[in-house]
Amino acid sequence: MDWKLELVSVPVSDVDRAKAFYTEKIGFHADHDHQVTEDLRFVQLTPPGSACSIAIGTGMAQAEPGSVRGLQVVVGDVAAARAELVERGVEVSEIEEHPWGRFVYFDDPDGNGWALQQIPTYS
Template sequence: MDIKLELVAVPVTDVDRAKAFYEKIGFHADHDHTVSEDVRFVQLTPPGSACSIAIGTGLTRMTPGSLDNMQVVVADIEEAYEDLRGRGVEVTEIQDLPWGSFVYFSDPDGNGWAVQQTTPRKTAE
């Protein structure tokens, strides 16, 4: 039996601001539906990902900004670092750990993201 993670709710205060941020960093807006006065569902997918995020109103009881360490994986951390900076995202410097290289950023509500290259970079000794 396959079990696939396909959608993760990200709690935000301002749906339009969050949607603009995620689109700015390259996520594709798949759906944006106002279901009722109390429910708006926006689904966004990172390029190449089989898993999407959902933002909106009436979707989760989590406090906006409380999601921490959502992780995406890239082939080249240096390219991802430069791309995010070029899009105006405040990212940490690249951190090299035994299990990979990482940069970190947050969305406008403070939900934390990690970007990982699964193999450590080859850095000058």
């Protein structure tokens, strides 16, 4: 049986600001943006090439904005991904080298923490 992670909730304080950050600065695709009721808005965003999306919105009983840390996305070339983020105006860390991969880190406008990992190739 396959178990596929489909959606991760990311708590934000300003949905429009977060949506602009994730789509314009990070390059996520906006899958849905639906105002279900006056109190409930659901926005689904997907990283390029990912099978898993994030959800931001209002009325979703989420945690405190900025409280999610350790969100991780795997990329093929962390240096190229870092350069793209810098070009788009994102504050991103320098590359960290570890035996288990190369990493860069950034936060969204609320302080939710992300890591980009380039998995090492072994021969």
